[in-house]
Amino acid sequence: MQTHTEVLEEARRQAEICNACRYCEGYCSVFPALHAERAFADGNLTQLANLCHNCRGCYYACQYTAPHEFDLNLPQALANVRQSSWEELAFPQAAGRAFQKNGMLIAVATVIGFALLFAALRALPAAGGEGFYAALPHNAMVAIFLPAFLFPLVSIGISLRRYWRQVGGRPVKLSHLVQAFGQAARMKNLKGGHGDGCNFEDQDRFSHARRHAHQAVMYGFLLCFAATSVATVMHYALGMPAPYGLLSLPKILGNSGGLLLVAGCGAMIRLKLRSDRSFGAPSAFGAELAFVGLLGFVGLSGLALYALGQTALMPALLALHLGAVLAFFLLAPFTKMAHGFYRLAALVADAQR
Amino acid sequence: MTQSHSPTNPDIVVIGGGNAALCAAMTAAEAGASVLVLEAAPKAYRGGNSRHTRNFRCMHQGPLGPLVESYSEEEYLADLMKVTGGKTDEQLARLAIRTSEECLPWMQAHGVRFQPSLSGTLSLARTNAFFLGGGKSLVNAYYRTAQQLGVQVLYEAAVTHVHLAGDQVEYIDYTHMGETHRITPKSVVVASGGFQADTDWLARAWGPAAKNFLIRGTPYNRGVVLADLLDQGIAQVGDPTQCHAVAIDGRAPKFDGGIVTRLDCVPFSIVVNQNAERFYDEGEDVWPKRYAIWGRLVAAQPDQVGHVIIDAKSLDLFMPSVFPPIKAASLRELAEKMGLPADGLERTVGEFNAACGDTSGFHPTELDGVSTTGLTPPKTNWARPITQPPFYGYTLRTGVTFTYLGLKVDERAQCSVGQGPVRNLWAAGETMAGSILGQGYLAGFGMTIGTVFGRIAGKEAAAYANAH
Numbered sequence: 001m002q003t004h005t006e007v008l009e010e011a012r013r014q015a016e017i018c019n020a021c022r023y024c025e026g027y028c029s030v031f032p033a034l035h036a037e038r039a040f041a042d043g044n045l046t047q048l049a050n051l052c053h054n055c056r057g058c059y060y061a062c063q064y065t066a067p068h069e070f071d072l073n074l075p076q077a078l079a080n081v082r083q084s085s086w087e088e089l090a091f092p093q094a095a096g097r098a099f100q101k102n103g104m105l106i107a108v109a110t111v112i113g114f115a116l117l118f119a120a121l122r123a124l125p126a127a128g129g130e131g132f133y134a135a136l137p138h139n140a141m142v143a144i145f146l147p148a149f150l151f152p153l154v155s156i157g158i159s160l161r162r163y164w165r166q167v168g169g170r171p172v173k174l175s176h177l178v179q180a181f182g183q184a185a186r187m188k189n190l191k192g193g194h195g196d197g198c199n200f201e202d203q204d205r206f207s208h209a210r211r212h213a214h215q216a217v218m219y220g221f222l223l224c225f226a227a228t229s230v231a232t233v234m235h236y237a238l239g240m241p242a243p244y245g246l247l248s249l250p251k252i253l254g255n256s257g258g259l260l261l262v263a264g265c266g267a268m269i270r271l272k273l274r275s276d277r278s279f280g281a282p283s284a285f286g287a288e289l290a291f292v293g294l295l296g297f298v299g300l301s302g303l304a305l306y307a308l309g310q311t312a313l314m315p316a317l318l319a320l321h322l323g324a325v326l327a328f329f330l331l332a333p334f335t336k337m338a339h340g341f342y343r344l345a346a347l348v349a350d351a352q353r
Numbered sequence: 354m355t356q357s358h359s360p361t362n363p364d365i366v367v368i369g370g371g372n373a374a375l376c377a378a379m380t381a382a383e384a385g386a387s388v389l390v391l392e393a394a395p396k397a398y399r400g401g402n403s404r405h406t407r408n409f410r411c412m413h414q415g416p417l418g419p420l421v422e423s424y425s426e427e428e429y430l431a432d433l434m435k436v437t438g439g440k441t442d443e444q445l446a447r448l449a450i451r452t453s454e455e456c457l458p459w460m461q462a463h464g465v466r467f468q469p470s471l472s473g474t475l476s477l478a479r480t481n482a483f484f485l486g487g488g489k490s491l492v493n494a495y496y497r498t499a500q501q502l503g504v505q506v507l508y509e510a511a512v513t514h515v516h517l518a519g520d521q522v523e524y525i526d527y528t529h530m531g532e533t534h535r536i537t538p539k540s541v542v543v544a545s546g547g548f549q550a551d552t553d554w555l556a557r558a559w560g561p562a563a564k565n566f567l568i569r570g571t572p573y574n575r576g577v578v579l580a581d582l583l584d585q586g587i588a589q590v591g592d593p594t595q596c597h598a599v600a601i602d603g604r605a606p607k608f609d610g611g612i613v614t615r616l617d618c619v620p621f622s623i624v625v626n627q628n629a630e631r632f633y634d635e636g637e638d639v640w641p642k643r644y645a646i647w648g649r650l651v652a653a654q655p656d657q658v659g660h661v662i663i664d665a666k667s668l669d670l671f672m673p674s675v676f677p678p679i680k681a682a683s684l685r686e687l688a689e690k691m692g693l694p695a696d697g698l699e700r701t702v703g704e705f706n707a708a709c710g711d712t713s714g715f716h717p718t719e720l721d722g723v724s725t726t727g728l729t730p731p732k733t734n735w736a737r738p739i740t741q742p743p744f745y746g747y748t749l750r751t752g753v754t755f756t757y758l759g760l761k762v763d764e765r766a767q768c769s770v771g772q773g774p775v776r777n778l779w780a781a782g783e784t785m786a787g788s789i790l791g792q793g794y795l796a797g798f799g800m801t802i803g804t805v806f807g808r809i810a811g812k813e814a815a816a817y818a819n820a821h
Contacts, residue, residue: 016677020613021613021675022473023407023612025472038669057490061487061490063405063488063489066397069606193466193468193485204493205497
């Protein structure tokens with residue numbers, strides 16, 4: 001296993017070669033940022049690594065990949081720095097080191113999540129609530145999930161502050177945010193500069209498959225999140241507690257989001273299995289798959305809960321779904337989920353360049 | 354020898370696997386011919402010197418793709434005449450230039466993608482269309498498209514003999530996976546480059562100093578087919594003793610260093626030889642107009658090596674180098690690190706510094722006239738004393754880009770023997786570029802020649818094959 005210093009050293013060696021070539025300038029945001037530097041400090045490399053979307057266009061275009069003695073593999077070099085930077089910047093750091101490269105631990109944490117929820121269901125019997133609240137009282141859900149929601153926010157907030165300091169970010173203006181969110185919303189950096197997409201599942205053939213899968217996951221997740229937010233507002237501000245009907249806003253958002261999330265995660269896993277692992281951080285491959293699997297399970301169990309909510313399976317499904325959600329939230333700062341936050345920060349920092 | 358029609362007996366064999374070869378193969382396949390490409394390199398190194406290219410010089414009457422404004426036939430030709438000193442076949446040159454305009458959309462239709470001119474190359478934004486990702490991405494796109502068109506490709510297939518009988522190619526011998534094969538296509542296109550990777554040949558042509566040259570491109574351009582055809586009396590063109598060579602980073606690999614090994618620091622430096630003596634005006638002109646001259650200058654020095662000396666104030670004035678410069682706190686230390694006589698270097702730098710005058714007019718991007726007085730050789734621009742530590746050094750060596758000797762072709766890209774054409778043999782790319790580039794080089798013109806004549810060769814070869 002390479003140390004953080006070693007992965008930085010290797011990325012620096014490769015970035016210096018790239019900076020003398022510049023053929024890949026048009027592929028993505030990484031190269032204009034790279035070509036703007038003359039020497040690469042650790043912070044520069046961390047920023048470039050988090051800006052890189054691992055589209056692999058530069059690898060296939062590169063005249064210096066193995067067996068050439070320069071042995072360039074920039075997607076892998078940056079993936080290793082990226083992965084390593086998430087471990088270094090995590091709060092608490094030990095949690096980042098534990099989960100970022102360990103799919104098995106993610107699975108174990110998920111099972112613990114299930115167990116906790118089953119135990120909660122057993123310990124906190126129904127107090128005459130409606131729908132899911134018949135299985136687990138509303139107050140109990142809030143008591144479990146409010147801290148589970150706030151903890152990752154605080155953790156990621158601390159990590160992003162560390163990141164910002166390391167890459168030398170400046171005060172953020174609205175225009176930076178508009179540019180960064182605009183790029184993320186369209187996944188511009190997976191379009192390959194020419195708009196033909198990236199190289200992921202079929203060597204040097206360009207395709208939009210990964211970009212589309214990612215969009216499905218991202219927008220699916222955001223729709224589910226919006227469903228929960230809307231329901232929270234309806235519950236507290238409008239005095240309209242769950243359950244909600246099929247055509248209510250929380251259900252429309254939640255069901256469409258759930259379907260997108262499940263389809264996206266499925267496609268993403270399929271693509272990852274077909275992709276060449278040597279262009280990512282090989283040590284994180286299992287953990288990434290486990291994370292996508294967990295996210296897909298959150299969506300799938302949510303949909304199952306909706307479909308079978310009126311049956312005797314409901315309490316068990318509720319425990320599985322909420323257990324997965326719990327694990328997902330608590331692990332968010334320490335799994336692939338963190339990439340979304342760092343990526344946005346990198347795009348904002350790049351907008352300041 | 355195995356008599357073999359493997360993988361199947363094609364109408365057309367294309368020898369070579371770079372830009373010109375693929376343009377020929379795709380064009381022929383689109384005309385309905387079955388095509389086999391014999392590429393000597395393994396898949397990872399396919400594409401010859403095209404792997405290292407970055408743009409395509411293109412005539413255009415108005416904005417076209419990534420190209421701004423316009424670039425007329427006459428201006429293009431004038432640029433070519435300037436670098437070749439008139440050593441060009443004007444008819445073929447005009448054909449290449451005129452056809453380049455229709456090539457750009459054709460390239461896009463066959464998978465090539467372009468990008469705006471790279472940072473540090475603004476001067477080419479009007480004349481040269483840059484490939485997104487460089488030449489290897491172009492090669493990748495062409496192999497994908499060729500595959501879709503049914504073109505068969507064999508890698509590590511080295512042609513050993515193209516047998517000429519009268520005015521006709523009779524058969525081709527090649528080796529593949531340890532076996533020798535003989536194949537009898539109707540038409541043959543040769544697009545297998547020059548001979549610069551055969552350093553023995555280079556040394557015979559240039560002199561023993563050539564053994565110390567670095568080869569900037571593919572190690573697979575060994576001129577086997579070129580020599581074989583010339584031995585059989587096929588008409589040749591271009592100076593057999595000459596190659597295009599530039600001054601590059603002396604630490605570059607022997608082969609395939611490509612673009613990154615260039616060094617742009619000479620105009621801001623003094624350059625000394627092994628004896629720590631200057632030998633030429635480093636500030637004669639801007640670097641893009643001088644790097645080829647320096648290839649020859651360095652080749653003429655002891656051990657074919659030059660040493661660039663700069664100080665701290667010049668370090669950021671040129672494109673970053675692929676390897677960091679040698680760095681030292683004093684000139685003596687730098688001399689030791691670079692294997693130069695320390696007293697000699699101090700004396701040379703001292704004399705140079707004393708000859709420098711008013712440097713207030715220094716301007717790194719234009720001829721500023723800041724020159725030495727009373728020094729031989731003089732430095733006529735950018736002459737600033739080398740005084741500010743740390744001091745930096747680079748070694749320069751001669752890097753060969755391509756050779757000029759080639760197959761002479763007509764406007765149909767057809768080869769000839771004796772008084773007439775070879776009925777079924779065409780040539781494209783570097784292997785016939787000597788027909789147009791008698792000396793010198795014009796950035797992006799090699800890809801223009803390859804694309805234009807590759808397409809012509811493919812079309813003619815298919816027409817012949819379809820008719821016979």
